[in-house]
Amino acid sequence: MVVLKNSFTIRPAEPTPRSGICISDCDQDKPITHAPLIYFYGSLPCLSFASIIETLKISLSKALVSFYPLAGRLYWTTGNGGRVALNCNSMGARLYEAESDAKIEDFGDFCPTPKLRSLVPSMDYSDPLHQLPLLLVQLTKFNCGGVSLGLATSHIMIDGTSFSHFMSTWAKIARGEPLDVLPFLDRTLLLARDPPIPPQFNHERFNPPPLLIGRSDNQEERSKETTVAMFHLSKTQVEKLKRMANVGRATNVQSYSRYEAVAGHLWRCTCKAREHENNQITKLYFAVNFHNRMLPPLPQGYFGNAYLRIAASSQSGELMTRPLGHASSKIREAMEMVTDDYVRSAIDLVKVQRDLTRFRTYHTVGSTQGHFYGNPNIEITSWIGLPLKNVDFGWGKEIYMGPANVAFDGKCFVFRGHDGDGSLTIAIRLQVAHMDALKEFFYKGISDWSCSKL
The missing domain is CATH 3.30.559.10 (Chloramphenicol acetyltransferase-like domain)
Structure with missing residues (x-):
């Protein structure tokens, strides 16, 4: 207590x-x-x-x-x-x-x-x-x-x-x-341009997230019981996922990162654990830091929000049956859209919204406000590249740093292991009915890769 x-x-x-x-x-x-x-x-x-x-x-x-x-x-x-x-x-x-x-x-x-x-x-x-x-x-x-x-x-x-x-x-x-x-x-x-310029891109952030096939709203999915679990990936497992993602990659495509590999694997496994139909549309929402994507880049130490929530989209059947590189390519495709023009267009679109309330997500479990990014979708927040660790107030560095809450179905955090050994930790909230299956598919998909069973 x-x-x-x-x-x-x-x-x-x-x-x-x-x-x-x-x-x-x-x-x-x-x-x-x-x-x-x-x-x-x-x-x-x-x-x-x-x-x-x-x-x-x-x-x-x-x-x-x-x-x-x-x-x-x-x-x-x-x-x-x-x-x-x-x-x-x-x-x-x-x-x-x-x-x-x-x-x-x-x-x-x-x-x-x-x-x-x-x-x-x-x-x-x-x-x-x-x-x-x-x-x-x-x-x-x-x-x-x-x-x-x-x-x-x-x-x-x-x-x-x-x-x-x-x-x-x-x-x-x-x-x-x-x-x-x-x-x-x-x-x-x-700030938005004055006057704001009409959207030049399809900004997924402002589109309603996909629903399960046959549903007219997400109320039933919002109401289902959820639970939280921690998944741990060793450096060896992370490197194996990277190799999985890069098998068959075209020579003119830059190697997929560990984030693109891990996020793609998690996306595929949640589709399988949720038992999606093959033609189910699913989106992976994630944040892109655009400090250095602006022209000119934002000043060092810029204090405020400088990221956009964007979405990779696919059919669940494609994710589950095609190699991991397909999921990673969808994530890369969405990420590469975030240019200076894209950011300014997204900011202009915020400006012209009559009411921003429906676009907000909340850090409170069970919130019924704002867009719902749960089943059939997931949202990943990556702290892999953030210097959040090693905070020493004069009595030594922390033994652990991580999220204290994961608010909704399909939400997860990915962050580095404490010892800087290349390991990663994932904190994810999922509906109780699907969590055991996710755990099985997540680790089995890595260990069985040589047999190409996932």
């Missing part, structure tokens, strides 16, 4: 600008809810819990001087279709001090169950938006002497790249080290 002992409001250590920071059109369709993430640190015999809390309080206050938008509050704009604005009022972040009678080993492989989620602050979204902190932190002390650091951050404010920049900066301040890259706070770089 987790017991909250204290809570603190952490404001910037120095006066910060009070002028509003633009919320770009690229930010506006992102989740209003807070993305939960967890770090675990082993036993800290040389440090008292009180000293750790004090270090976090002081260093976070200093970090919020540079990252002062995180100390502000969002509010709904008047009659503007679910859009928000930011008030840089220095109301501060929230830091909670907690204790648990559990030990770190009690969390096993750190599967994001409600037990793990209890280590991250929760929000009551029935409260007015302008009262909700944009950053919440919870430090929990365990019976074994270790601690966890749970973070909940408004996705309207930042993406994974900006979050990792913030965490790195905060940790450097805690260690007393000089800062290198300060956040670039001007989000007007990602």
